[in-house]
Amino acid sequence: MRKIQFIFLLSLASISSYSQTMGPIQLDRPDQTETPYLVPKGYIQAENGFTIENVNKELTNIVYPTTLWKYGVNERFELRLITELASQKFKDKTTTGLNPITVGFKASLCEQKGIVPKTSFIGHFTTANVGSDKFRTSFAAPSFRFLMQHDLSSRVSLSYNLGAEWDGESPEERYLYTLTMGLSLTKRLGAYGEIYGFAPRNSAPEHAVDGGFTYLVNNNIMIDLSGSYGISENASDNYLSFGFSYRFRACRK
Numbered sequence: 001m002r003k004i005q006f007i008f009l010l011s012l013a014s015i016s017s018y019s020q021t022m023g024p025i026q027l028d029r030p031d032q033t034e035t036p037y038l039v040p041k042g043y044i045q046a047e048n049g050f051t052i053e054n055v056n057k058e059l060t061n062i063v064y065p066t067t068l069w070k071y072g073v074n075e076r077f078e079l080r081l082i083t084e085l086a087s088q089k090f091k092d093k094t095t096t097g098l099n100p101i102t103v104g105f106k107a108s109l110c111e112q113k114g115i116v117p118k119t120s121f122i123g124h125f126t127t128a129n130v131g132s133d134k135f136r137t138s139f140a141a142p143s144f145r146f147l148m149q150h151d152l153s154s155r156v157s158l159s160y161n162l163g164a165e166w167d168g169e170s171p172e173e174r175y176l177y178t179l180t181m182g183l184s185l186t187k188r189l190g191a192y193g194e195i196y197g198f199a200p201r202n203s204a205p206e207h208a209v210d211g212g213f214t215y216l217v218n219n220n221i222m223i224d225l226s227g228s229y230g231i232s233e234n235a236s237d238n239y240l241s242f243g244f245s246y247r248f249r250a251c252r253k
Helices: 004-017
Strands: 043-054 059-074 078-092 093-098 104-111 117-124 139-150 156-165 174-184 189-200 204-216 220-230 237-248
Touching: 078 117
Parallel strands: none
Antiparallel strands: 043 059, 043 237, 059 078, 078 093, 078 104, 104 117, 117 139, 139 156, 156 174, 174 189, 189 204, 204 220, 220 237
């Protein structure tokens, strides 16, 4: 046990040592709005989230954790991998397993200039057969987003996403939007408020609001806490999420 603790502390010290040479870590969580910022070249970033989602009175989804793995290929391109260990509780029956794996990329398109926001593009592809049998889908499911952000001041930012996704079970796409206002309360503590939603082609739209806090431990480590509340009939009732994220250099020169 002491050896494991020593290795863990040594890893945190190594992560902390890199944090002195680059800017603060930028996350795609905890809000629903993905950031246009990319992971620095040669770095791996892991964004971990533990979530309890009450879809309705009968259905609860628990994710412990979802992990977004990101690798910075260069200044304009990153690779992405999403893995999720999840449980689904419907009435008195609980099913646990791995959700289908998602792979993808993020590409930087342009920097902020005047009224033109900093913009990036995300493309994802969720596999149909890589995951637990009970969570597999009939078809592979693509998704995409355009990610935009305006830095209104040194402490305030306005971010928004537009895109579409498929669920792997039907040919019906659902369009998505997000709008987030972020605020730096201190050098380490941040807060945000957000409205987001989904508009299936042939179904009623889903709208929700959420908010939360982030705390920058050092430039390479961040923790977060967030919650959501559904404001339309088809949206999930609520969720509560806690996250722990970090980045490190893939290999030393």
